[in-house]
Amino acid sequence: MTLGKDLVGLEHLSPEQIRLILDTAEPFKEVSERPIKKVPALRGKTIVNLFFEASTRTRISFEFAEKRLSADTVNVAASGSSVSKGETLVDTARNLEAMRIDMVVIRHGSSGAAQFLGSRIRSNVINAGDGKHEHPTQGLLDLLTIRDRHGRIDGIKVCLVGDILHSRVARSNIWGLTKLGAEVGVCGPRTLLPRGIEELGVQVFDRIEAAMEWADVLNVLRLQLERMEKGFIPSLREYYRVFGVTQERLAQVKRDITIMHPGPMNRGVEIDSRVADGPHSVILDQVTNGVAIRMAVLYLLAGGKPELADAAKRSGGAE
Amino acid sequence: MSKPLLLKGGRVIDPSRDVDQVTDLLVQDGKVAGIGQGLGAPDGAETRDVTGLIVAPGLVDIHVHFREPGNEDEETVASGARAAVTGGYTAVCAMPNTDPVTDNQAAVGFIVRQSVRAGLARVYPIGAVSVGQKGEQLAEFGEMVGAGAVAVSDDGKPVASSHLMRTALEYARTFGIPVADHCEEPTLFAGGVMHEGLVSSRLGLKGIPAAAEEIMVARDLLLAELSGGHVHLCHMSTKGSVELIRRAKERHVRVTAEVTPHHLTLTDHACEGYDTHAKMNPPLREAADVAALRQGLVDGVIDCIATDHAPHAYDEKDAAFDDAPFGIIGLETAFGVMHTELVECGVLSLPELINRMSTAPARAFHLPGGGMRIGAVADICVLDVTEPWTVDPARFHSKSRNSPFGGRRVTGRVRMTLVAGRIVHDTP
Numbered sequence: 001m002t003l004g005k006d007l008v009g010l011e012h013l014s015p016e017q018i019r020l021i022l023d024t025a026e027p028f029k030e031v032s033e034r035p036i037k038k039v040p041a042l043r044g045k046t047i048v049n050l051f052f053e054a055s056t057r058t059r060i061s062f063e064f065a066e067k068r069l070s071a072d073t074v075n076v077a078a079s080g081s082s083v084s085k086g087e088t089l090v091d092t093a094r095n096l097e098a099m100r101i102d103m104v105v106i107r108h109g110s111s112g113a114a115q116f117l118g119s120r121i122r123s124n125v126i127n128a129g130d131g132k133h134e135h136p137t138q139g140l141l142d143l144l145t146i147r148d149r150h151g152r153i154d155g156i157k158v159c160l161v162g163d164i165l166h167s168r169v170a171r172s173n174i175w176g177l178t179k180l181g182a183e184v185g186v187c188g189p190r191t192l193l194p195r196g197i198e199e200l201g202v203q204v205f206d207r208i209e210a211a212m213e214w215a216d217v218l219n220v221l222r223l224q225l226e227r228m229e230k231g232f233i234p235s236l237r238e239y240y241r242v243f244g245v246t247q248e249r250l251a252q253v254k255r256d257i258t259i260m261h262p263g264p265m266n267r268g269v270e271i272d273s274r275v276a277d278g279p280h281s282v283i284l285d286q287v288t289n290g291v292a293i294r295m296a297v298l299y300l301l302a303g304g305k306p307e308l309a310d311a312a313k314r315s316g317g318a319e
Numbered sequence: 320m321s322k323p324l325l326l327k328g329g330r331v332i333d334p335s336r337d338v339d340q341v342t343d344l345l346v347q348d349g350k351v352a353g354i355g356q357g358l359g360a361p362d363g364a365e366t367r368d369v370t371g372l373i374v375a376p377g378l379v380d381i382h383v384h385f386r387e388p389g390n391e392d393e394e395t396v397a398s399g400a401r402a403a404v405t406g407g408y409t410a411v412c413a414m415p416n417t418d419p420v421t422d423n424q425a426a427v428g429f430i431v432r433q434s435v436r437a438g439l440a441r442v443y444p445i446g447a448v449s450v451g452q453k454g455e456q457l458a459e460f461g462e463m464v465g466a467g468a469v470a471v472s473d474d475g476k477p478v479a480s481s482h483l484m485r486t487a488l489e490y491a492r493t494f495g496i497p498v499a500d501h502c503e504e505p506t507l508f509a510g511g512v513m514h515e516g517l518v519s520s521r522l523g524l525k526g527i528p529a530a531a532e533e534i535m536v537a538r539d540l541l542l543a544e545l546s547g548g549h550v551h552l553c554h555m556s557t558k559g560s561v562e563l564i565r566r567a568k569e570r571h572v573r574v575t576a577e578v579t580p581h582h583l584t585l586t587d588h589a590c591e592g593y594d595t596h597a598k599m600n601p602p603l604r605e606a607a608d609v610a611a612l613r614q615g616l617v618d619g620v621i622d623c624i625a626t627d628h629a630p631h632a633y634d635e636k637d638a639a640f641d642d643a644p645f646g647i648i649g650l651e652t653a654f655g656v657m658h659t660e661l662v663e664c665g666v667l668s669l670p671e672l673i674n675r676m677s678t679a680p681a682r683a684f685h686l687p688g689g690g691m692r693i694g695a696v697a698d699i700c701v702l703d704v705t706e707p708w709t710v711d712p713a714r715f716h717s718k719s720r721n722s723p724f725g726g727r728r729v730t731g732r733v734r735m736t737l738v739a740g741r742i743v744h745d746t747p
Contacts, residue, residue: 007528011521085661090637110639111523112593131641135729196517 003300005046006118006125010175014172018176022144024296025289027154031068032131032291034252039084041299042071045102050092051128052078052108057126057263057287058138065294071103071315084240089116097121103301106130116265124301132166138262141293144287145216149258154181159211162221162247162270165232169221169262174200187211188243208243219260220245223270236269247274259272321741323347323471325360329369329701333376341347344374346697352360354693363638368382369701372734375659375673375686377440378700379680380552380650382577382625385442387428387433389418394422394630394718396433397440399650401689402628402717403440403516406650407733409698411440411628415447416475418479422447424462429469439743440736441698443686446513448473448498454480457490466492469684472499477535484539488548497551497575497684499584501536502560503527503601512641514602522590524640526685527602529557539568539688541576552576557603559609565620575624575683578583580653581723583608584660585700586612587728595636595643599629613666614631616675623654625678626653630719651715652724658704658731669704697740703732 003017008017019037031039034145047066051059059075089108096104103124106114111131118125129135143153150156158177164170164186177184178201186197187205198204205211212218233239240246245259250272259271259280267273278281299309324346331354332339338354343354347361350662360366385399393400396413404494413430421430427444434442444627450456452473458472468498471491478484478500487498508531513623515526515624534551555561562632564576564606582598584640586606589597615621629646636643657676661667667675681689707730712720736744 040682088634089642090634108639110641112641115593116639132525162738169525171521194520195515195528199517200521212707251427 005133006114007114007297007301008055008118008125010136010139010172010179011134013076013097013179015179016265018140018179020306021140021293021296022147023103024300024306025144025283025292027309028295029289029292031295032288038070039068040070041304042069042302045071047071047073047094047103047105047298047303048101048235049073049105049125050096050107051076052106053249054093055107057109060161061287061290062128062283062294064291065298068291069295069298071298081228082168089113090120093117097123099313103298108150126297126301129168129266131168133168134172135168136172136282137290137297139171139176141286141290142173142219142262143176144289145282146258148285148289149282150216153177155183156217157183157185157215158217158219159185159205159215160219160221161187161211161243162207162223164197164221165192165194166190166224166227167221173219174202176221184249185214187212189233192227208245209252211248212249212257217258217260218245218269222264223263223266240269244270245274245275247278250275250280256280258285281305294310323352324359324363324737324740324742325358325364325366325482326365326369326374326701329372329374331374331691332670332673334670334678335376336692344691346699346737346740349697351691351693351695351697352356353689353710357454361457362670371705372401372603373669373702373704375702376677377700377736377738378407378676378690379652379689380408380411380626380628380653381623381684383411383413383628383650384475384630384646385413386630387417387682392568392634392718396430396715397437397439398718399628400437400439402648403652404736405463405627405716405733405739406652407538407654407700407729407736408650408700409736409738410443410686410698411650412445413466413470414445414472414474416452420447420452422450422452422458424459424466427463427466427468431453438740443467444470445470445472445499447471448478449483452476454478454483457483460490460494460496461638467729468496468739469686470497470499470551472501474499474501475503477501480745481538481542483553485542485546488550490548491575492546492548495685497549499551499553500535500539501553502532502539504534507531507534510615512598513590514604516587516605518587518590518605522593524590529559529604529606529608531602532557532671532681533559533563536563539711540564540572540574543684544570549573549575554582554601554625555615555621556578556582556604556608558608558686561615562647563609565615565618568620575622576620577623578621579627580624580649580656583609583612583616583646584656585723590640593640594723595638595640596647596721599627599647600645617667622683624653624657624675625680626650630717631721633720636721647721648717648719648721649722651717652710652722652729653704655708655710655731656724656727656730661725662704668724671687697737699737700733701735704730706730706732708732711719
């Protein structure tokens with residue numbers, strides 16, 4: 001079993017392919033715990049991190065994953081490059097292709113941009129977030145974190161909270177979780193829920209209290225300030241009062257509940273600092289798992305054998 | 320004047336007079352000179368055996384975009400008129416969203432001259448409703464009609480101001496022309512790129528709700544009723560719009576409406592994979608909408624089929640979905656696609672389809688053509704409804720290639736097109 005040429009999203013992956021990535025990430029976790037955090041699995045491979053949108057966490061996470069696998073990497077940010085001078089995505093793709101690179105990690109503001117690039121170049125393409133479509137490595141690292149915490153994904157109740165409409169993280173989570181047998185809920189103002197969301201097999205909660213009563217895991221999404229400016233919600237203050245994941249609300253829930261957040265957090269908007277920093281939070285575990293997941297994806301797309309991932313970390317099995 | 324032409328043994332279908340019979344048809348001096356069995360050929364006449372083929376009034380498309388002036392690399396009046404006759408069209412109406420906008424008599428006259436110079440399909444200009452299509456000041460309808468405009472429209476954009484729409488409908492009454500509106504409520508549309516529904520939710524693309532169209536359809540119907548003017552509703556795409564028009568027609572509101580071949584055949588699922596050839600405005604909707612539009616056409620709630628032929632350069636469409644322009648071309652595929660999807664699938668009879676693609680649109684815009692009574696101008700097409708063919712955009716006569724029907728197998732091909740009795744398209 002392979003992943004194919006590109007990783008564009010989780011919608012079109014099978015449950016087996018998703019499990020393959022999660023399982024492949026396990027041995028890579030340990031690499032980052034070593035004093036010398038490097039294995040030669042992707043030695044000689046060239047990777048471009050092509051970021052048309054600002055990103056700190058995701059870009060750094062990919063870059064660490066690439067470097068810990070010994071790939072040669074180049075970062076291209078939209079500002080200051082030919083992209084900001086009006087070069088089209090097709091031209092960017094062709095120029096990269098002409099430089100004979102092996103992989104492209106792309107973040108872009110338009111949904112479908114990763115698939116567009118993947119269909120036009122021979123190199124492997126990894127979607128690091130395209131518009132409001134998908135952010136598959138974030139979805140995968142969320143799955144891995146849930147599996148670490150609960151020992152399984154099947155049957156776990158996960159509720160995504162906040163701006164589902166504009167969230168690529170939400171879409172990747174919904175696909176990944178439902179494929180692996182989790183029950184998925186969403187909770188947020190109806191103005192920020194996409195049309196027809198129920199038809200994706202998702203339960204909708206209008207009240208955060210009900211969602212917290214139901215869920216084993218809350219994945220709290222970032223609320224962008226722009227949503228208020230565009231009139232989707234009246235104010236951040238009211239949002240926090242109605243939908244904020246607060247310490248008081250958490251105290252009402254008798255069961256053990258896991259709190260996740262893909263970052264960057266708006267403390268005091270979607271999440272209370274005491275919750276984010278408290279014992280229920282696995283937010284930093286998500287960040288740690290992000291590097292292992294991205295190492296696994298890079299390794300598998302480069303043709304690495306999953307059964308050799310364990311050996312790869314010892315001796316560089318892909319080569 | 321071209322020599323007389325005798326079309327022998329064809330199935331002559333003329334929906335304007337309920338004619339459907341196998342007979343001969345003689346064209347002489349640019350006019351229909353005779354219809355009847357065993358017609359003799361006059362001296363010097365060319366005789367064509369059209370046994371097994373359909374002889375029909377030339378198709379009429381009241382909604383095309385021919386990019387001249389402004390974007391001649393995408394289409395010109397001449398290339399568009401060539402694409403038209405290849406698709407069996409003898410008359411088309413060109414929307415005014417050119418650059419500069421066709422909003423005055425000189426600009427209208429330019430389109431007429433380019434049409435005459437091309438000598439192919441008749442290209443009738445549609446003038447703008449407002450100066451510069453800015454939605455502020457009425458354009459000079461009277462002078463534009465004097466120069467050859469057959470309707471007014473700000474198509475590409477809605478007439479957002481209800482006051483302007485009302486005045487346009489009232490003022491247009493003097494000249495007996497329809498006001499054609501692109502129904503779109505701008506604040507609901509804002510930034511949308513496809514139909515709002517499950518598919519847009521999955522793809523993460525901003526949706527355009529059906530209500531964005533229906534609100535404006537309802538408004539336009541109320542304003543037509545208020546003003547007594549003739550409103551023509553462009554490219555209807557939703558079930559709700561069909562119902563609104565149905566009720567308005569029952570009240571005898573002066574309304575006509577069109578639907579495109581793509582809205583009659585494709586749904587928002589065509590956007591899967593971010594295919595920019597499925598990006599148009601209004602967007603492709605859902606299966607229930609397609610079914611309602613078809614029923615509307617059958618019932619006559621929707622008067623006619625129009626292509627909204629909208630050429631774009633290949634590299635503009637070769638982009639991320641958000642960044643690609645709206646629109647597809649349709650002149651060279653309309654008959655084949657409609658015959659296959661509507662006639663072969665039993666939605667309409669062949670005479671009914673020809674009515675909706677020729678007689679009814681000509682009537683809606685008060686154009687000559689759309690019929691073949693003796694003495695009428697000989698704008699005629701000869702159709703082969705048995706030959707299957709595969710749509711190949713590389714072979715289009717249009718300058719553009721942006722069709723969602725590339726590779727589709729269809730039955731129904733245009734064999735010959737006559738404009739004023741002259742053969743302008745021929746596949747012997």
